[in-house]
Amino acid sequence: QLQLQESGPGLVKPSETLSLTCSVSGGSISSRHHYWGWIRQPPGKGLEWIGSIFYTGSTYYNPSLKGRVAISIDTSKNQFSLTLRSVTAADTAVYYCVRVGRSGTSDWFDPWGQGILVTVSS
Amino acid sequence: SSELTQDPAVSVALGQTVRITCQGDTLRTYYASWYQQKPGQAPILVIYDKNSRPSGIPDRFSGASSGNTASLTITGAQAEDEADYYCNSRDSSDSHVIFGGGTKLTVL
Numbered sequence: 727q728l729q730l731q732e733s734g735p736g737l738v739k740p741s742e743t744l745s746l747t748c749s750v751s752g753g754s755i756s757s758r759h760h761y762w763g764w765i766r767q768p769p770g771k772g773l774e775w776i777g778s779i780f781y782t783g784s785t786y787y788n789p790s791l792k793g794r795v796a797i798s799i800d801t802s803k804n805q806f807s808l809t810l811r812s813v814t815a816a817d818t819a820v821y822y823c824v825r826v827g828r829s830g831t832s833d834w835f836d837p838w839g840q841g842i843l844v845t846v847s848s
Numbered sequence: 849s850s851e852l853t854q855d856p857a858v859s860v861a862l863g864q865t866v867r868i869t870c871q872g873d874t875l876r877t878y879y880a881s882w883y884q885q886k887p888g889q890a891p892i893l894v895i896y897d898k899n900s901r902p903s904g905i906p907d908r909f910s911g912a913s914s915g916n917t918a919s920l921t922i923t924g925a926q927a928e929d930e931a932d933y934y935c936n937s938r939d940s941s942d943s944h945v946i947f948g949g950g951t952k953l954t955v956l
Contacts, residue, residue: 773883773891775945788945822890827897833938834881834896834944841877843889 728753730823730839738817738846744810745801748823748839755804756781761826764808765835766795776817778826778833779806813846819845850874850939851900852948859954860925868920870935870948878938880918882911885932885950894933922953930955 748762755762763778777787779797787795789811798802799806810817820843824835860866863866869881870873873913881924883891892901895911898918908923935948 772950773936773947775936775947778945788944829879829897831877831938832879832881832897833936834893834895835883835891835936836893836902837893838890 728825728837730825730837732821732823732839732842734842734844736843738813738844739848740814740846741812742812744808744817744846746808746823746842746844748806748808750804750825751807754807755799756801758759759827761828762799762806763824763826763835765822765824765838766817767822767841768816768819775809776808776821804823811838815846818844818846852880852935852937852946854933854935854951856949857952857954860908860922861956862879863892863924865921865923866953868922868951868953870918870920870937871916872937872946872948873916874939874946875913875918876915877940878936879913880911880935880937881931882909882920883934883936884929885934886930891934892912920928925953925955927955929953 729751731749738744761778764776779785794811796809820841822841823839827834858867882895891895899911918921934950941945
């Protein structure tokens, strides 16, 4: 059974860089049938797609993050990572890593990691 | 920019049928997927690619799409179905993903 687990600091100072890693177990991150992605949820609010990556390194990002975001993949470690630069309090959220299914007409996220709360505060 | 609109809250009597909707222009081109999220838990996928159910999801959950509206129907709602439900779709760029604002379902 595929499982995803987020790891990283739970507290980041304003203007600094948020870095998270997702470790994948029970399956290969080099699958040609799936992408891998990050989604976040501010406390009490809805879901926001951050971006997705293929095992080749091809990426798609939410344009609202204005170039602050980067997602990378390490197939040797079966992990992928999120970097978000110049964070503000608005970036405080639970961050989820997900496996992404894609067809010609839809994207879906399954399974999800348990999520990690990242608070931006001095 | 593209967006998906959901009713903030819907209620249903125990055992009755409820339809949760998601509206947006991109749904004329792309199918919605649906997620259930209970308090303090990660979302789980309940419907994908318009009307496919992952293994383990009860068959009382079904999806449909017409025009600019996608819908999630729960036939015979159970107490454990009380949760927030989110839809997502690809946006007009064909590479980015958008989510609806979520619908809080109350089972009375």
